[in-house]
Amino acid sequence: MxxxxxxxxxxxxxxxxxxxxxxxxxxxxxxxxxxxxxxxxxxxxxxxxxxxxxxxxxxxxxxxxxxxxxxxxxxxxxxxxxxxxxxxxxxxxxxxxxxxxxxxxxxxxxxxxxxxxxxxxxxQRTGPVSGNGGAQRNLLDMLHADPTNPRDQSLLSNLHSLFDPAVNQLLLLDWLTYHNLPFNLVNSERFRRLLLYNNPSLQEEQIPSDRTLVNLLTNEYNRARGPVHVLLQKARSMIHFTFDGWTSRQNASFLGINAHFVDRDWKQWRILLALPALRNRHTGAALADEVADTICAFGLQDRIGYYTLDNATNNDTAMEALAAEFDFDKDERRIRCAPHFLNLAVRAMMYGSKRDNFDELLAHWGDKDFMTEEDEQRQLSDAINELGTDDDFGTPSMEEDLELETAPEQSQDQCQVPEIINAEKVDKYRKFGPFGKLHNIGIALRMNSQLLEDFYEAQRQTAPTEPVLAWVQNVCTRWQSDEAMASRALLKRSAVNRMLSIIEERWVSQGGKEQDRPAILKENLSLEEWKVVATVQKILQPFKVASKQLQGEGISGKRSTSGGFDEYFQVVEMLLDHLELAVQGVIIEENDDHIMEEVHLFDDMDAKTRKLLKIYIKLGWKKLNDYYGKLTSTAYVAAVVFHPCKKWRTLEQLWNQLPSRQTSEWRKTYEGNLTRVWEEKYKDMAHEVACNAVSASESNSALDYIERRLAFSRSLVRPDSQERQSKRRKQSATLPVQDELDQYLSEPPVDNIAYKVDPIAWWRDVGAQLREDGDTTQVPPATPYRGHGSVPSFVE
Structure with missing residues (x-):
């Protein structure tokens, strides 16, 4: 210059x-x-x-x-x-x-x-990237165009007209918000040079500043409120909600409020309606106020459907306040987040109660070997039951229970480190058994670079040809991180043992004074504890599959599994069955050919280790079964019954094959509630329904892991149970058709892979057929669709 x-x-x-x-x-x-x-x-x-x-x-x-x-x-x-x-x-x-x-x-x-x-x-005439950092290119120079040539002038004019700076700003805003990036990134000199180099039509003054983007975001939100309001009012379904807390990297708290619905064209939507800041305590009343304000702002008071929330106590209070304000049944409209209570069940299985530890349970259980398996099971159940009512282990607060932006396997080496590490906290984790010890080992490695180098050196000594891997540390709110930590520890078990030996040898060579003994040596896992880690790792695999199956936005086609609400019962039943077999020392594993086979867990284990494992399993079963008993809303059953490929048959198969949890009142209660909702809201709207002429034969050609696992369990059920199920289907098939609901239920489930993954498409096709028959007003009575994570929705 x-x-x-x-x-x-x-x-x-x-x-x-x-x-x-x-x-x-x-x-x-x-x-x-x-x-x-x-x-x-x-x-x-x-x-x-x-x-x-x-x-x-x-x-x-x-x-x-x-x-x-x-x-x-x-x-x-x-x-x-x-x-x-x-x-x-x-x-x-x-x-x-x-x-x-x-x-x-x-x-x-x-x-x-x-x-x-x-x-x-x-x-100034500079190169593509000049010495002063300039990177802007000129269209005239790039194209070697002659500004006096009319043809070149026309070309340059067309190129300039194709670029819209306003659209560029919107795309930039979308990129920053989608990836949760700081707005001041656009002020970076290198970022602006990159933009200018890649787009010669862009002028420097057209690159927005961070303040411009903040204002643009506010304007875009205000602009979109009108169209979103119209879309919500014209929705075919009721409007269903999820809300949860979120904390930014700057420790600012927000409440995300999402709406889920089906529009007039049968398209599923998930829209973030509001993200208000939470400046006060996160009480249930405060959360309810924010949600109620958002509902009223969009005029949805008369279109409220169901709420899918986690199990925090402030959400219970929030539901009470919302039910009082909008006049609905808080228990009926409350849907519990399945991945959240799966997390609680697994953490109960891995760490037990926050009041008790496994050594105390073993002492309460007794040390004598029981003569029969039945006596042992009874004694175990008594020991677990005498724990009394226990709050959820480590139930995360809204500040702690954050959604990870990446899958656990993608962020294994980037786990959070607790802010405060003290002897009391370390001792607390050690009481939780081998997984607590692995947690403490990870903390020690994070806090001491010499110990970390000892771990790396131990890997090089024990496995010279294998890559040196970092330790995977668990976090307090995600059990998948515990599973990832255990997997890495098992993979590097020899290195962990060698590392502890190196540390002990160094301590001994320096005098071996007890007051100088490294604290990490207290975390040495015994042979029995390593067996516990390896066995629990096997037990956790179905939970890993189930968690992935329930992931997703609930919109079919975006991924192989979409977290369908109709999968709740099947997933929980499969996991309960899995734990009931595991406590008997057997699990069912699937090989590469998708063939199920039984695997024995307790071979070559002493009595104490076997008892310890059964305590782990029973605690997880107890927590999962407790939450299974809370799935009382009619929506849980309606999601399955109104799935055209499932209906009542899927639930009958589940409940008939598991007599230990079967009760005749279940179907009667659910069926009565479903009929009541039908008669109160839909029966007067009903018209003749002509179901699609799709083959109804049962097919196993497209079963997922959950279905294959349940089918294998069904094959082990006594024949008389299957015979009762067959008779019940025949009896129900002979019932007289009374109305649209009865006609729908009298038809067998359809066998169509497209409708299986997208049940909304079946109801859409039925609606199209009805319109051809001259009925333009009929809407299916209650069509479940797959909501975010596990959100139920009914087309009303």
Whole structure:
């Protein structure tokens, strides 16, 4: 860049490696600023009413390196002015010749060009990436176009017209918000250089600042509220909600409120309606106020469906407040987040109760070997039951229970470290058995670089040809991180044992004083404890599959599994059956050919280890069974019954094959509730239904893991149970058809893979057929669709 003769060296920009790292810097941002110390008292006398207001974050344009930023306090409002540094230092008499209002950039540029021969950087002929960091390319130079040639002029004009700066800003905003990136990223000099290099049609002044993007985000939200309001009001289904807390990296708390529904075109939607900041305590009443305000803002008071929430106590209070305000049954409209109570069940199995530990349970259980398996099971159940009512182990608060942005297997090496590590917390985890010890080992490795190097050296000694891997640390809110920690520990078991040996040898060589004994040596796992870790690792695999099956936004086609609400019963029943077999020492594993086979767990285990494992399993079963008993809403059954490929047959298969949990009251209760909802809301709207002529034969050609696992269990059920199920189907098939609901239920489930993964498509096709028959108003009575994670929705 050209500069003043006397100050050529002073104004020469530094090389790229020395460019300003200010978050507000840009491609042509000043690499230097004028010397403000030159403003002595006598200088101020020449500019009465002027004060210095130097702010590098506001001085991003190239010409600020040639002038002072001052405030003229004589005017109202106060004006920001630019004073030419060169003219100022030369004591030019007429200040009006070199003092310009900062917003009049044209005058400043003309002054620098005429008086000092300084031109804007964009007019200089530089390479693709010049020494001063410039990266903007010119279309004229890129295309080697002749500006005097009409054809080239037309080409350049068309290229410029194809680029819309407003759309560019929206895409930039979408990228930042989607990936939760800081808005001040756009102020990065290197980022702006990248944009300018990739798009020659983009001018530097068209790149928005962080403040511009914040304002644009607010404007976009306000603009979208109108169309979203119309879309919600015209929805075919009721509007269902999920809300949960979220904490930013700056520890700011927000409440995300999502709506889930089916529109008039049978398309499923999940929309973030609001993200209010939570500045006070996260009480249930405070959460309910925010949700109620959002519901009223969109006029949804009469279209409220179901709420899917986790099991925090403040959500219980929030549901009570919302039910009182909008007049609905809080128990009926409350849906429990399946992945959340699966997390609680697994953590109960891995760490037990927050009041008791496994050594105490073993002591309560007794040490004698029981003569029969039945006696042992009875004694185990008594020991577990005498724990009394226990709150959820480590139930996360809203601040702690954060959704991870990546899957557990993608973030295994980037787990959080507790902020405070003390002896009390370490002792607490050690009481939780081998998994608590693995947790403490990870903490020690994170806190001491020498121990971490010992772990790496132990890996190199025990397995020279294998890669050296980092330790995987668990986090308090996700059991998958515990499973990942155990997997890595088992993989590097020899290295862990060798590391502890190295540490002990070093301690002994330094004197072996008890007060100097490294604390990590207390975390040494015995042979029996390693067996427990390996066995529990096998037991956790179906939970891992179930968690993945329930993941997703609930919209078919986006992934292989979409977290269908109709899968709740099947998943929980499969896991309960899995734990009931595991406590007997047997699990069912699937080989590479998708063939199920039994695997024995307790072979080569002593009595104490076997008892310890049964305590682990029984605690997990107890927690899962407790939450299974809370699935009382009619919506749970309706989601299965109104799935055209499942209906009552799926539930009968589940309940008939598991007599230990079967009760005749289950179907009667659910069926009565379902009929009551039908008669109160839909029967008067009913018209004749013509079901699709789709083959109803049972097919196993497209079973997922959960279904294959349940089918294997059914094959082990006594024949009389299957015979009862067959008779019940025949009896139900002979019932007289009374209305639309009876006709729908009298038809066998359809056998169509497309409808299995997208039940909404079946109801849509039925509606299309009804319209062909002349009925344009009929809507299926209660169509489940797959909501976010596990959100139920009914087309009403």
């Amino acid at each position: 050209d500069s003043f003769d006397e100050e050529d060296a002073a104004s020469t920009p530094p090389p790229p490696s020395e460019l300003s790292t200010s978050s507000a810097s840009t491609k042509y941002a000043p690499s230097r600023f004028p010397d403000y110390e030159a403003w002595t008292i006598d200088k101020f006398e020449r500019f009465p009413g002027f004060t210095i207001c130097h702010d590098p974050s506001r001085e991003r344009t190239w010409w600020w390196q040639f002038g002072f930023r001052m405030k003229d306090n004589r005017s109202q409002p106060h004006k920001i002015v630019w004073i030419c540094e060169r003219c100022f230092l030369r004591n030019r008499l007429k200040t009006t010749h070199y003092v310009f209002i900062a917003s009049t950039a044209g005058g400043i540029v003309r002054h620098l060009s005429r008086e000092h021969k300084v031109v804007p950087p964009s007019r």
